[in-house]
Amino acid sequence: MSTPSVTASDRGFLGDGKYPGIFGWILSTDHKRIGLLYLYSTMTMFIIGVILGLLVRLELIAPGKTIVSADTYNALFTLHGVIMIFLFIIPGIPAAFGNLFLPIHLGARDVSFPRLNLFSWWLYLTGAILAVTSLFTGGGPPDTGWTFYVPFSVQTTTNVTLAVVAVFILGFSSILTGLNFIVTTHRLRAPGIGWGRLTLFVWTLYATAWVQVLATPILGITVALIFLERVLDVGLFDPARGGDPIMYQHLFWIYSHPAVYIMILPGMGVISEIIPVFARKHIFGYWAMALSGLAIAFAGSLVWAHHMFVSGMSDTAILVFSFLTFIVAIPSAIKVFNWVATLYKGSISLEPPLLYALSFIFLFSIGGLTGLILGAAATDIHVTDTDFVVGHFHYVMFGGTGMAFFGALHYWLPKVYGRMYDKRVATWAWGIIFVGFNLLYFSMMVLGLRGMPRRYYDYVPEFTNLNVLATVGSWILAFGLVVMFINLIRGMISGPDAGMNPWGGKTLEWTIPSPPPTENFAEIPVVTTGPYDYSDEVLAPEARR
Amino acid sequence: MTRRLSLLLLCGLLAFSGGAGAVPFSLPTDQVPPREVGVSEHLGSKIPLDLTFSDENGAPVRLGDLVTLPTVIVPIYYRCPNVCNFLQGALARALPQVRRTPGKDFQVISISFDETEGLADARQSRAIYYQAMQQKFPTGAWRFLTGELPAIRKLTDAAGYHFRREGNDFQHPVAIFVVSSDGTISRYLYGTSILPMDLTLALVEAAEGRVSPAIRKVVQFCFSYDPQNSKYVFNIFRVSATVILLTAGMLFAFLAWTGRKPREPESKP
Ligand code: HEM
Numbered sequence: 001m002s003t004p005s006v007t008a009s010d011r012g013f014l015g016d017g018k019y020p021g022i023f024g025w026i027l028s029t030d031h032k033r034i035g036l037l038y039l040y041s042t043m044t045m046f047i048i049g050v051i052l053g054l055l056v057r058l059e060l061i062a063p064g065k066t067i068v069s070a071d072t073y074n075a076l077f078t079l080h081g082v083i084m085i086f087l088f089i090i091p092g093i094p095a096a097f098g099n100l101f102l103p104i105h106l107g108a109r110d111v112s113f114p115r116l117n118l119f120s121w122w123l124y125l126t127g128a129i130l131a132v133t134s135l136f137t138g139g140g141p142p143d144t145g146w147t148f149y150v151p152f153s154v155q156t157t158t159n160v161t162l163a164v165v166a167v168f169i170l171g172f173s174s175i176l177t178g179l180n181f182i183v184t185t186h187r188l189r190a191p192g193i194g195w196g197r198l199t200l201f202v203w204t205l206y207a208t209a210w211v212q213v214l215a216t217p218i219l220g221i222t223v224a225l226i227f228l229e230r231v232l233d234v235g236l237f238d239p240a241r242g243g244d245p246i247m248y249q250h251l252f253w254i255y256s257h258p259a260v261y262i263m264i265l266p267g268m269g270v271i272s273e274i275i276p277v278f279a280r281k282h283i284f285g286y287w288a289m290a291l292s293g294l295a296i297a298f299a300g301s302l303v304w305a306h307h308m309f310v311s312g313m314s315d316t317a318i319l320v321f322s323f324l325t326f327i328v329a330i331p332s333a334i335k336v337f338n339w340v341a342t343l344y345k346g347s348i349s350l351e352p353p354l355l356y357a358l359s360f361i362f363l364f365s366i367g368g369l370t371g372l373i374l375g376a377a378a379t380d381i382h383v384t385d386t387d388f389v390v391g392h393f394h395y396v397m398f399g400g401t402g403m404a405f406f407g408a409l410h411y412w413l414p415k416v417y418g419r420m421y422d423k424r425v426a427t428w429a430w431g432i433i434f435v436g437f438n439l440l441y442f443s444m445m446v447l448g449l450r451g452m453p454r455r456y457y458d459y460v461p462e463f464t465n466l467n468v469l470a471t472v473g474s475w476i477l478a479f480g481l482v483v484m485f486i487n488l489i490r491g492m493i494s495g496p497d498a499g500m501n502p503w504g505g506k507t508l509e510w511t512i513p514s515p516p517p518t519e520n521f522a523e524i525p526v527v528t529t530g531p532y533d534y535s536d537e538v539l540a541p542e543a544r545r
Numbered sequence: 546m547t548r549r550l551s552l553l554l555l556c557g558l559l560a561f562s563g564g565a566g567a568v569p570f571s572l573p574t575d576q577v578p579p580r581e582v583g584v585s586e587h588l589g590s591k592i593p594l595d596l597t598f599s600d601e602n603g604a605p606v607r608l609g610d611l612v613t614l615p616t617v618i619v620p621i622y623y624r625c626p627n628v629c630n631f632l633q634g635a636l637a638r639a640l641p642q643v644r645r646t647p648g649k650d651f652q653v654i655s656i657s658f659d660e661t662e663g664l665a666d667a668r669q670s671r672a673i674y675y676q677a678m679q680q681k682f683p684t685g686a687w688r689f690l691t692g693e694l695p696a697i698r699k700l701t702d703a704a705g706y707h708f709r710r711e712g713n714d715f716q717h718p719v720a721i722f723v724v725s726s727d728g729t730i731s732r733y734l735y736g737t738s739i740l741p742m743d744l745t746l747a748l749v750e751a752a753e754g755r756v757s758p759a760i761r762k763v764v765q766f767c768f769s770y771d772p773q774n775s776k777y778v779f780n781i782f783r784v785s786a787t788v789i790l791l792t793a794g795m796l797f798a799f800l801a802w803t804g805r806k807p808r809e810p811e812s813k814p
C-alpha cells in the first residue's frame with residue numbers, strides 16, 4: 001500500500017473552518033464536525049448522567065435517608081434515566097460516530113443533506129437543554145421515572161411538561177438524522193460499493209435509521225397527547241372522564257419496544273468493525289451479519305405495526321409478542337456466534353478497542369440471559385419491580401451499547417484527531433471499568449433476587465452489605481471512567497502521531513489521512529474489494545504499527 | 546396488564562416498564578374534588594378509630610379495637626369481577642414472604658366499600674385467600690370486614706381513597722395503605738404487583754412511626770373498561786400509522802427506483 005506521509009500537524013477538517021472560531025463548528029455543515037459536535041454533547045450528557053447515577057447509588061449506601069429525601073431521589077433517578085436513554089444511548093453511536101464515518105465508509109464527501117444534518121444537531125441541543133432545564137425550573141424536577149407514566153405524569157405538579165416537550169424535540173432530531181442516513185446510503189455510495197460491500201457499521205446504521213423513521217413519529221404523537229392533556233386538560237388518560245390510563249402505557253411501548261433496537265443495533269455495528277481488524281480475518285458470515293441486523297429492525301417494525309393496528313392486549317397479542325421477542329433473540333445470537341467465529345484462529349491483538357469489544361460480548365450476553373430469566377421467572381419469583389431489573393438492563397445498555405461506544409472511542413479517535421492515546425493506561429482503565437461495572441450491577445442483581453425493590457431510597461437493614469458493595473463498585477467504575485477520559489483527552493491533544501492506519505484496518509476511513517481532510521477524498525475512490533478483505537495479509541504483526 | 550407486559554418485554558425492555566405497574570398521584574387534597582376516582586395521599590393523618598364494621602362472623606368490631614399493630618388496610622369489594630381479586634391474590638402471594646411475624650408485628654384488614662355486601666361475601670373471600678396461602682398465615686391475622694356506607698365513607702375519605710359506584714360495580718383505584726398501631730397512615734402502595742419487600746419495608750416504617758411518600762408508581766384503576774370510549778384515540782393512531790407506513794414505503798420505492806446519484810466526480814455532492 002503506498003500511502004502519502006501525513007503528520008498530525010496536518011489538521012485536515014480540524015483546521016480552519018468556514019467561519020472563525022466556534023461558529024466554524026456550530027454552523028458547519030461538514031459531517032465530521034457535526035459528528036464531533038454530537039460526540040462532545042453526548043459525552044457531556046453521559047457525564048451528567050453518571051454523576052446523577054453516582055448520587056442515586058450514594059443514597060442507597062445505607063438504609064433510611066442518607067443524602068436526599070424521597071422526592072429528590074425520585075427526581076434523581078428519573079433524570080438519570082431520561083438523560084441516559086434519550087440524550088446518550090439513543091443518539092450516541094449513530095449521531096456521533098455515524099455522522100463521522102457513514103459518508104467515509106460510503107466513499108462520499110458528505111451526507112445527502114448537510115444542512116438538515118446541522119439542523120438535527122441544533123434540535124438535539126435544544127432538546128437537551130430543555131431536558132436539563134426542567135431540573136431547575138417549574139414545580140421541581142420530573143419524578144415519574146423515564147417512562148413518564150400517566151396518570152401520574154398528567155397529575156404530578158412537577159415539571160413534566162418541559163421534559164415532555166424536550167423528548168418531542170429530540171424525537172424530531174432523530175427522525176431527521178435517520179432520513180439523512182437512509183438517503184445517503186442509497187444515493188452516495190462510491191463506484192464499486194454494491195450492497196454486498198457496505199461495511200457492517202453502515203448496515204446497522206441503515207437498519208436503525210428505518211426503525212427510527214417508523215417508530216419515532218409515534219413518540220411525537222404520544223408526547224403531544226400528554227402535552228395536550230396537561231395543558232388543555234382533555235381527559236384522554238383520565239378514567240374518571242372515560243379516558244384510559246392503560247392506553248398510555250400501550251402507546252409508550254409502541255415507541256419504546258423498537259427503541260430498544262435503536263439503542264443496541266449501532267453498538268453491534270461498531271463491534272463488527274472492531275473484531276475483524278484485531279483478528280486480522282474476514283468477518284465470519286457477512287450476509288448473516290447484515291441480514292440479522294435487518295431482521296432485528298424488521299421484527300422491531302412488526303412489533304410496532306402490531307401495537308398500532310391491534311388495540312388492547314388479547315391473549316393472541318401476548319403470544320405474538322412473546323414469539324417476536326424470541327425471534328429477536330435469534331439474530332442477536334447469530335451475531336454473537338459470528339463474532340466469536342471471526343475471532344477463532346484469528347491473529348488476535350488485544351488492543352484497547354478489542355478489549356471493549358470483548359467486554360461488550362461478555363456483558364451483553366449476561367444481559368440477554370438475565371432477560372430470559374426475567375421472562376421465565378416472572379410468575380414465580382417476583383423480580384419485575386426489583387433491583388434485578390435494574391442490574392439486567394444496565395448489563396444490556398451500559399455493558400452493551402456503552403462498551404461499544406467506548407470501543408468506538410478507542411478505535412476511531414486516533415483517526416479523527418490523528419493522535420494516539422497511551423495504550424497501557426487505556427488497558428488499565430478498561431480493567432478498572434470492567435471490575436467496577438460487575439461489582440456494581442452484579443450486586444444489584446443479587447439484591448433484586450432477594451427482593452430489594454427498585455425506585456426507592458430506603459430498604460430493610462439486612463440488605464446493607466450488598467448495597468455498600470454496589471456503591472463501592474460504582475466508585476471503582478467512576479474512577480475507571482475518569483482514567484479513560486483523561487487518557488483519551490490527553491492523547492487527542494498531545495499524543496504521538498497515529499498515522500493513517502494505526503490498526504491495519506481495511507475500510508475506507510483508513511485509506512485517507514488522519515485527521516481526514518475536509519472533503520474526505522481527494523478523488524472519489526473506486527472500490528474493488530469487500531470491507532474486510534485480509535486475504536492479502538501475511539499475518540505479520542509488523543504489518544501494523 | 547402488569548404480568549402481560551412483562552412477558553413480552555423479556556428481551557431487555559421489560560427493564561424499563563417499571564414492571565408496568567404503576568405510579569401514584571399524590572396531590573394536595575384541595576386539588577382532588579372529593580368524588581373523583583383516585584388517591585390523594587393523607588400521610589401522617591389518622592384514620593377514625595371509633596368506626597364500627599362487621600367481621601366475618603357478623604359481629605360488630607370497633608376499628609380501634611382491631612388496629613393495635615401496624616396494619617395493612619385493603620379497600621376492595623368482594624364481588625369485584627376484576628382487579629380486586631388480583632390485588633388480594635397478590636397479597637396472598639406476598640404475605641407469607643413478609644419478614645415480620647403476622648399477628649405479632651402486623652396484620653391485614655380487607656374492608657369492602659360496597660355497603661350491600663355482608664357476612665357471606667366476607668367469608669367466601671376469607672376462605673379463598675387463606676386457601677391460596679395454604680394456611681401459611683395465622684388465622685386472625687387477615688380480617689375481612691363489611692360495613693355501612695357512612696362508616697365506609699368516613700374511613701375512605703380519611704385515607705384520601707376516592708371511589709365511585711357504577712351500577713353494581715365500582716370505579717376505584719388499586720391501592721392499599723399501611724397504618725401504625727395508633728392509626729396513623731404511614732405509606733400507600735399501588736398496583737397489583739406487590740413485592741414482599743415493599744410490604745416489609747412499609748411495615749418497618751409503620752412500626753417505627755415513620756411516614757414516607759409512596760414509591761412512585763402508576764395508579765391502576767379498576768373499572769368497567771369500555772374500549773369504545775378511547776376508540777377515537779386509537780383511530781388517530783391507526784390513521785397516523787397508515788400515513789407513516791405509506792410515506793416510508795414511498796420513500797423506499799423512490800430511493801430503490803432512482804438508485805445511486807449520478808455523480809460528476811469533481812463536484813461536491
Ligand atoms: C456509573 C454509571 C451508572 C450508575 C452508578 C447508575 C446507577 C443507577 C441506579 C442505582 C439506578 C436505580 C435507581 C432506582 O431504581 O432506585 C439506575 C437506574 C437507571 N439507569 Fe443507571 N447508572 C449508571 C449508568 C447508566 C447508563 C450508562 C445508562 C444508560 C444506558 C443508565 C440507565 C438507567 C435507566 C434507564 C434507569 C432507570 C430509571 C428509572 O427507573 O426511571 N444508567 N441507575
Ligand SMILES: [Cu+2]
Pocket residue numbers: 622625626627628629630717767
Ligand atoms: Cu375492583
